[in-house]
Amino acid sequence: MDDPDSRPAIADDTVVLDSYTTVYLGYPIWWGDAQRIMSTFVEGHDFEGKTVIPFCTSGGSPIGRSGDNLAAQAGSGNWLRGERLDAGISEDEIQSWIDKLN
Template structure:
């Protein structure tokens, strides 16, 4: 109940920040392949700095959900900086612009985010992460939380003994407790604090984020 009272306040603040970043359409970039390889055969970074190299000795992958392309852009930057593979969580039923309307209490996202038990189905092929030691896990903030499809993912994927580095994009909200909630739902994995990254994060921002979450 408290969450439903506070959420509009959080969103109101966020929407002020969002005012300058409209223009994207729902599912922009959602046609990318589910998995793409960054190689993982050499720890390199976009600027060649050691600080942006792979976060651990093993293979790493960036797993992300992005409805309008912002998180996807950040995911690609992290993958390039850490020589990680990429896997996109694509909803079985993609989100339309109407679905993403946070001003409509009856929009799909409003209804899903009001229901803690909602678990939207994933349409992309299931991902076996057993060969990876580090998973960067990215998502947009919706109503102060991770989209419910992220819960679908963490509850259906074996993340045991992996380091999970959560990251989000948003109109201004911090990552808050969203990653802690996902950690509880996963019930496994070694979760770093992670954090919010701007859609326009620079190579230095990305390198600093990777370094902080080693």
């Protein structure tokens, strides 16, 4: 995390996004940002024509600029404002967050 250019390899990235138009991208906050392996992921996929919704968990830090940083690294996609979801969030609360996005 000390090195913003670090890109840890993903051991087995079998994700195929072709058939999706909306992508929810979740990650834990590490040192105020998305883990660097998330940068590996977004740089390795094409989000052209897709809506991307970043969300995070954390010990308390807000999502901050982590979604904007990932959007810049991805270089494609329509990225919505991200959200921090609390560890204790209920299914109803998640659904109402999703409903508000649509």
